[in-house]
Amino acid sequence: MNFASDNTAGIAPDILQALVAGNDGFALGYGNDDVTRAVERRIGELFERDVAVFLVPTGTAANALALAHVSPPWGAVFAHAEAHILTDECGAPEFFGAGIKLVGMPGVGCKVTPKTLAETVSHYEGHAPHQVVPAAFSFAQASEAGTIYRPGEIAALSGVARAHGMKVHMDGARFANALVRMNASPAEITWKAGVDVLSFGATKAGALAAEAVVFFDRAMAAHMAERRKRAGHLLSKHRFLSLQFDAFLNNDCWLRLARHANTMADRLGAGLAAAGHAPVWPVEANLVFIALPKLAVEKLKSAGAQFYVRSSDSLPDHARLGSGQSLIRLVTSFATRAEEVERFVELAAKV
Incomplete structure (x- = not known):
């Protein structure tokens, strides 16, 4: 993942x-x-x-x-x-x-x-x-x-x-x-x-x-x-x-590769939203950002998920981070597999 x-x-x-x-x-x-x-x-x-x-x-x-x-x-x-x-x-x-x-x-x-x-x-x-x-x-x-x-x-x-x-x-x-x-x-x-x-x-x-x-x-x-x-x-x-x-x-290789990455991001964003972790910004390219409790972040990393924790001053008002929360960035690519997305969503639904 x-x-x-x-x-x-x-x-x-x-x-x-x-x-x-x-x-x-x-x-x-x-x-x-x-x-x-x-x-x-x-x-x-x-x-x-x-x-x-x-x-x-x-x-x-x-x-x-x-x-x-x-x-x-x-x-x-x-x-x-x-x-x-x-x-x-x-x-x-x-x-x-x-x-x-x-x-x-x-x-x-x-x-x-x-x-x-x-x-x-x-x-x-x-x-x-x-x-x-x-x-x-x-x-x-x-x-x-x-x-x-x-x-x-x-x-x-x-x-x-x-x-x-x-x-x-x-x-x-x-x-x-x-x-x-x-x-x-x-x-x-x-x-x-x-x-x-x-x-x-x-x-x-x-x-x-x-x-x-x-x-x-x-x-x-x-x-x-x-x-x-x-x-x-x-x-x-x-x-x-x-x-x-x-x-x-x-x-059109470049467009095919990009469409796959975007499709995986869409799938990831929709799955996380259904699991109660809606993306803080619209998923428009191949990046998905969600806010999670810091303990949940550590659990996901311990389960093998790799991603970066970010900070941002450009969050919309409805998505301001609460105490004890982290903003994580998830990036998909031409090589991202649907199984990785499904596994991550499954894990995120439990944290």
Whole structure:
């Protein structure tokens, strides 16, 4: 019963087979191989746009380099206070951005509203040259709470960002999980809604280590190749990043993997709700959060369940933690089995 994270799963079989098959023979390094060129074209086709694509091995690199590229060192990047870039990337955006400032904002379900964004940004205007300047808005899709932004929400937030001269970055570590939940195309929830640059994640969705920084305006990507190289994230055997993405996107593999993870999350959330442990936020991607007595948490762990205890200031009023309670995060993946879900629900019903 491993619900610790979707990055605890192995490599999806299609991707692993592609790596093995692609290991034969020789290929030019540093992204000059045929597979890389094909993947770049395929990502453009996926998003219905002429895009600039830069593959990197980690999500932290994708986020940090993307934000460094759209913000000057004296810029401010606005995001939810519990966003991955603020809490889990060890200062990488600030480091690669030569000192950019990350500004956290509140919001229920780890989502920022246009009103909150506008009010927060206004505090960083009108005091030049003494303050950092608004440079970018970054949001996660899906969010750290497993909630998702619909196209209209993204467009509204992008509108606020544009009004203040900012770029829009999407942390898409779980982009596939969010996409399959909506009746929308990749284009409709990115550039058509105002997103400038996307960190397109494959690792959590079944790859070994593969992320793509996608710029929806090629001009904006000028010298990103040098930035990636200088940061140490241009792999010499670059084809092994590209082979992962090639298999990931082939025959809609990425959507199939995401649908399975989401289906398992739905099943887990519904089962826990029936057992008296309703999720604190809507289950919209592949994350389920529930509140449990601390003693129950220990019993579940003793029975072999693996998950993380989290804290959050973005709980809805009806789900505030009581004394002696813990918030636990359960994450499903392409490899999650229905038996694991059923066993966990069975155990949770008894605690």
